[in-house]
Amino acid sequence: MSVELEHYLVVGAILFATGLYVALAKRNFVGVLMGIELMFNAVNLTFVAFSRFVESAAPLSGHVFVVFVITVAAAEAAIALAVAVLLYRTRDTIDVDRIDLLKW
Amino acid sequence: MDDAGTVTAFWILTVITVGSALMVVAVRNLIHAVVFLILSFLGIAGLYVTLSADFVAVTQVLIYAGAVSVLILFAIMLTPRAGRDNTETFLRLPALLLAILVGFTIGFVALDADWAIADRGSFEETASAIGEALLSKYVLPFEIASVLLLVAMLGAILLVRPEGAVEE
Numbered sequence: 001m002s003v004e005l006e007h008y009l010v011v012g013a014i015l016f017a018t019g020l021y022v023a024l025a026k027r028n029f030v031g032v033l034m035g036i037e038l039m040f041n042a043v044n045l046t047f048v049a050f051s052r053f054v055e056s057a058a059p060l061s062g063h064v065f066v067v068f069v070i071t072v073a074a075a076e077a078a079i080a081l082a083v084a085v086l087l088y089r090t091r092d093t094i095d096v097d098r099i100d101l102l103k104w
Numbered sequence: 105m106d107d108a109g110t111v112t113a114f115w116i117l118t119v120i121t122v123g124s125a126l127m128v129v130a131v132r133n134l135i136h137a138v139v140f141l142i143l144s145f146l147g148i149a150g151l152y153v154t155l156s157a158d159f160v161a162v163t164q165v166l167i168y169a170g171a172v173s174v175l176i177l178f179a180i181m182l183t184p185r186a187g188r189d190n191t192e193t194f195l196r197l198p199a200l201l202l203a204i205l206v207g208f209t210i211g212f213v214a215l216d217a218d219w220a221i222a223d224r225g226s227f228e229e230t231a232s233a234i235g236e237a238l239l240s241k242y243v244l245p246f247e248i249a250s251v252l253l254l255v256a257m258l259g260a261i262l263l264v265r266p267e268g269a270v271e272e
Contacts, residue, residue: 017207047147053219063160072249075252078175
């Protein structure tokens with residue numbers, strides 16, 4: 001028995017689906033962010049798995065890309081959580097159901 | 105990769121990672137959800153180690169398990185009355201269907217496609233090669249990333265600054 005590329009890809013798919021469900025269905029704005037972070041991680045895992053297993057002239061490019069994705073994800077997390085605090089300050093809720101100013 | 109240690113580590117880490125990701129969905133308390141999210145991040149760091157991605161694994165522990173989860177905890181603590189509840193909206197069923205559909209599609213493609221598998225074995229160590237690539241081939245994206253982080257930091261400070269904060 002051995003571990004191949006497909007094992008990692010399926011783990012990535014399961015994590016991505018879980019993150020997608022969390023991001024779409026959670027009531028709390030911070031919960032939505034947690035789903036997005038899970039999706040980022042699934043994609044990073046897939047990048048590193050491809051980098052390890054697939055034929056390529058520069059196999060470490062996948063790792064470099066993951067480093068950039070982590071950088072952008074950290075920036076996104078900082079901004080999004082600032083928005084969450086700001087939203088709570090102005091609307092007194094971070095319940096995504098009740099943030100409906102643009103709704104008809 | 106067929107030595108018994110790697111295979112055992114892969115399955116244990118997979119159970120930890122996927123199990124705590126599912127617990128993020130299931131638990132009713134948002135703080136507990138963050139704790140399970142951290143556990144999931146650590147499991148992914150372990151999976152990176154089984155893929156011989158040492159630098160990315162350490163970065164994962166530092167940035168995700170360390171910084172991002174503390175940011176998320178801060179956001180929960182700074183929104184006190186917003187509740188700690190981790191329940192779903194009315195979109196629960198469509199979201200579940202869409203997530204299952206997307207997961208099965210990606211999984212099917214991953215199993216069905218004919219990947220060009222290389223037999224080069226695991227990497228020796230990656231940190232020095234990543235460092236060289238960042239400062240030669242990818243130097244422009246590297247600089248842009250530093251500007252992005254600076255802008256994100258300033259933006260976050262500016263956004264949460266209280267109304268009418270006194271200027272020095």
